[in-house]
Amino acid sequence: MNTLPGQRVWVIGASSGIGAAVAQELERQGCRVAVSARREQELHRVSGGRMVVAVLDVLDAASVRRAAAEVEAALGGIDLAVIVAGYWERMAAVGFDRDAFVRHIEANVIGMANCIDAVLPRMLEQGHGTIAGVASVAGYRGMPGAQGYGASKAAQLNLLESLRVGLRGTGVNVQTVSPGFVATPMTAANSFPMPFIISAEQAARHMVRGLTRGRAEIVFPWPMAIIMKSARLVPQQWWPRLMAARSREQRS
Numbered sequence: 001m002n003t004l005p006g007q008r009v010w011v012i013g014a015s016s017g018i019g020a021a022v023a024q025e026l027e028r029q030g031c032r033v034a035v036s037a038r039r040e041q042e043l044h045r046v047s048g049g050r051m052v053v054a055v056l057d058v059l060d061a062a063s064v065r066r067a068a069a070e071v072e073a074a075l076g077g078i079d080l081a082v083i084v085a086g087y088w089e090r091m092a093a094v095g096f097d098r099d100a101f102v103r104h105i106e107a108n109v110i111g112m113a114n115c116i117d118a119v120l121p122r123m124l125e126q127g128h129g130t131i132a133g134v135a136s137v138a139g140y141r142g143m144p145g146a147q148g149y150g151a152s153k154a155a156q157l158n159l160l161e162s163l164r165v166g167l168r169g170t171g172v173n174v175q176t177v178s179p180g181f182v183a184t185p186m187t188a189a190n191s192f193p194m195p196f197i198i199s200a201e202q203a204a205r206h207m208v209r210g211l212t213r214g215r216a217e218i219v220f221p222w223p224m225a226i227i228m229k230s231a232r233l234v235p236q237q238w239w240p241r242l243m244a245a246r247s248r249e250q251r252s
């Protein structure tokens with residue numbers, strides 16, 4: 001996807017944070033935008049009356065399919081689906097919370113799968129389309145306090161990569177977005193240091209640039225991209241020592 005004006009875009013998880021900012025940036029750049037999430041009032045605030053609003057819960061596959069049909073009817077089709085909806089809560093390694101783990105997998109992994117399920121068949125039928133999924137650099141390595149979030153983000157990275165490989169040649173492209181820290185309601189309560197944190201508007205600009213350039217992988221900001229990509233090369237036996245200070249902090 002190279003030109004934005006006129007593209008029919010559906011942003012899922014657009015009632016706040018990165019999704020809201022990216023929907024507004026895409027609309028500014030001339031896209032016809034539809035926004036979805038659970039909080040209808042917030043969606044209307046983001047839309048400012050200029051976007052299609054379709055309420056859904058990504059945990060409920062039927063509601064995602066219903067919203068996809070509403071968006072297709074209103075826009076006449078979908079060229080780009082941006083899946084942003086996500087969930088984070090800090091977890092303790094000591095006293096592993098199975099229910100919190102499941103909440104992450106359901107919202108981030110099954111939720112993303114439900115969104116893909118709702119848009120992919122029509123994109124294949126029309127012979128073109130782009131699915132952009134928001135994962136995170138947190139999926140690159142196991143971080144203290146992020147057993148649920150990190151595992152779900154690693155699963156998203158693999159899901160999107162596998163889909164990209166499998167769909168090659170069909171006209172449907174898959175793009176993976178991996179932000180570092182972004183100041184949004186999701187990170188507002190974090191008490192740990194968040195290096196190189198950027199605003200949701202900056203994140204949206206990074207994303208839109210990557211989307212227009214058709215990048216398979218959109219990782220930002222660059223210092224975080226370099227650090228987290230390099231972190232992947234650190235041997236397993238050294239990683240806990242490197243993370244020792246963060247681990248103590250998370251346990252306190």
Ligand SMILES: NC(=O)c1ccc[n+]([C@@H]2O[C@H](COP(=O)([O-])OP(=O)(O)OC[C@H]3O[C@@H](n4cnc5c(N)ncnc54)[C@H](OP(=O)(O)O)[C@@H]3O)[C@@H](O)[C@H]2O)c1
Nearest residue numbers: 013015016017018037038039057058085086181182184186
């Ligand atoms: N902030 C960061 O530092 C950061 C870094 C890397 C990756 N990310 C990822 O970026 C994405 C957006 O996060 P954010 O920081 O912008 O957080 P946010 O402001 O809390 O936004 C989360 C969005 O997801 C939607 N959502 C959550 N559960 C949903 C559900 N069951 N059904 C439908 N929509 C749902 C929320 O809408 P409703 O509550 O209205 O449903 C909201 O629009 C997430 O995938 C997150 O993991 C964030």
